[in-house]
Amino acid sequence: MYAFDYHKPTSLRQAASMLAKAEDAKILAGGHTLLPTMKQRLAAPSSLIDLGALAELQGIERKGRSVVVGAMTTHAAVASSDVVREAIPGLAEMAEMIGDPAVRTRGTIGGSVANNDPAADYPAACLALAATITTNKRKIEADDFFRGMFDTALEEGEIITKVSFPVPAKAAYAKFRNPASRYALAGVFVAKRGSEIRVAVTGAGADGVFRWTAAEEALKTRFSAKSLAGMAADASMMNSDIHADAEYRAHLVGVMARRAVEAATTR
Amino acid sequence: MAIVSMTVNGKPVTADIDPRTLLVQFLREHLRLTGTHVGCDTSQCGACVVHMNGAAVKACTVLALQADGGDVVTIEGLANGAELHPMQAAFREHHGLQCGYCTPGMIMTAVDMANRLGPDLSEETIRSELEGNICRCTGYHNIVRAVESGARAMAGQPMREAAE
Numbered sequence: 080m081y082a083f084d085y086h087k088p089t090s091l092r093q094a095a096s097m098l099a100k101a102e103d104a105k106i107l108a109g110g111h112t113l114l115p116t117m118k119q120r121l122a123a124p125s126s127l128i129d130l131g132a133l134a135e136l137q138g139i140e141r142k143g144r145s146v147v148v149g150a151m152t153t154h155a156a157v158a159s160s161d162v163v164r165e166a167i168p169g170l171a172e173m174a175e176m177i178g179d180p181a182v183r184t185r186g187t188i189g190g191s192v193a194n195n196d197p198a199a200d201y202p203a204a205c206l207a208l209a210a211t212i213t214t215n216k217r218k219i220e221a222d223d224f225f226r227g228m229f230d231t232a233l234e235e236g237e238i239i240t241k242v243s244f245p246v247p248a249k250a251a252y253a254k255f256r257n258p259a260s261r262y263a264l265a266g267v268f269v270a271k272r273g274s275e276i277r278v279a280v281t282g283a284g285a286d287g288v289f290r291w292t293a294a295e296e297a298l299k300t301r302f303s304a305k306s307l308a309g310m311a312a313d314a315s316m317m318n319s320d321i322h323a324d325a326e327y328r329a330h331l332v333g334v335m336a337r338r339a340v341e342a343a344t345t346r
Numbered sequence: 347m348a349i350v351s352m353t354v355n356g357k358p359v360t361a362d363i364d365p366r367t368l369l370v371q372f373l374r375e376h377l378r379l380t381g382t383h384v385g386c387d388t389s390q391c392g393a394c395v396v397h398m399n400g401a402a403v404k405a406c407t408v409l410a411l412q413a414d415g416g417d418v419v420t421i422e423g424l425a426n427g428a429e430l431h432p433m434q435a436a437f438r439e440h441h442g443l444q445c446g447y448c449t450p451g452m453i454m455t456a457v458d459m460a461n462r463l464g465p466d467l468s469e470e471t472i473r474s475e476l477e478g479n480i481c482r483c484t485g486y487h488n489i490v491r492a493v494e495s496g497a498r499a500m501a502g503q504p505m506r507e508a509a510e
Contacts (some may be wrong), residue, residue, distance in 0.1 A: 080366045081366075082363060082364065082365070082366055083366060084365065085348055085409070085411050087411070087414070107412075108410075110407060110408065110409065110412065111389060111407055112370075114390055114408075114409070115389060115407060117366075118387065118388075127365070127409075129409075129411070129412060131412055155401070157353070157374045178478065179477040179478025179479075180394055180455070180459070180475055180477070180478060181389075181392065181402045181403050181404045181455065181458075181460070182389060182404065182478060182479050184398075184403050185403055185407070185408065215445035222417060232510075250425060261477070284448050
């Protein structure tokens with residue numbers, strides 16, 4: 080790891096001002112992607128701005144018809160939250176599937192969403208649940224936020240403060256893991272809210288998280304796993320690597336979508 | 347350089363460190379608490395697990411400065427003098443180790459597991475919760491037995507004897 084200056088602001092305003100002033104600074108949330116990347120010298124920021132002391136970015140609350148999660152809230156906190164378990168159990172179950180217990184103690188929703196790793200779980204949840212990502216400058220709909228692998232609508236100096244999830248009628252997540260790395264080869268989050276049905280896929284797409292619109296259309300007739308019988312994603316849009324080729328990933332997306340719908344309709 | 351202060355195994359410590367010092371380096375190289383191991387250095391193997399503010403973390407993926415003001419417990423902080431912590435005693439009784447390299451992390455994860463989930467841990471729960479701790483001797487069978495027994499012992503129930 081190359082040397083850097085470390086800053087620990089005590090307010091969001093101070094964090095934003097440090098970020099604006101420092102050249103080539105990076106925000107440190109849980110650090111479970113950034114620090115390994117820095118160790119490999121794939122990232123070498125001149126400064127780290129640690130958001131760990133900002134109480135205003137912590138916490139989970141029910142606000143009307145939404146669940147609002149502060150950007151520095153850990154996966155463990157979301158997984159064990161009574162508010163999330165009651166309102167969107169599928170979201171708590173997804174958080175519990177991330178990494179391992181010690182990773183969930185540190186990893187945060189804001190960090191996961193900002194990084195938009197093509198195998199991360201949260202981007203699928205945000206997209207399927209039609210979440211709104213709030214920054215220190217504006218609100219961004221999930222549909223506009225995720226722009227391809229490791230790419231988001233975030234601009235220089237922008238800090239995610241919270242993610243707001245409208246409470247769905249039904250929702251669930253199913254993930255097929257790489258047996259060694261345990262990352263998603265295909266992860267599918269399905270959600271139904273009123274007449275709107277959204278199916279979001281992570282781990283499998285050649286360009287990161289995406290909505291599987293063919294499955295959404297099929298589920299509009301009837302929100303049942305049977306509506307997806309025999310369906311697979313378009314293999315030409317899938318990632319293909321040593322772990323799974325595009326055809327296999329396309330197949331897995333269909334299987335995971337059916338499992339997610341099954342889970343969402345039987346709770 | 348930057349000043350860091352925290353409580354480690356109940357004792358306050360302060361040091362002037364390079365900001366890139368990892369928590370595990372701080373514990374091992376500055377405090378000479380070498381019970382916490384570095385295995386993979388990529389937050390996968392769990393040899394470096396310690397408790398930070400009451401929860402298990404991988405100390406290879408936390409900056410020492412992120413623990414500033416916090417409370418850290420390492421494997422050295424578990425025993426009460428010469429008396430082993432119940433989870434340590436369970437690992438000895440059930441021979442939950444082969445080479446021993448992963449053991450400190452296994453025990454710290456196991457104690458955290460019992461703290462969160464209580465004394466009655468099923469084999470399925472234990473195996474799932476140990477996802478982030480890798481034993482390359484692959485001696486998981488006895489480790490699972492030890493965690494099961496240690497979790498009960500932590501709640502004051504008698505330790506089950508190991509099968510011969």
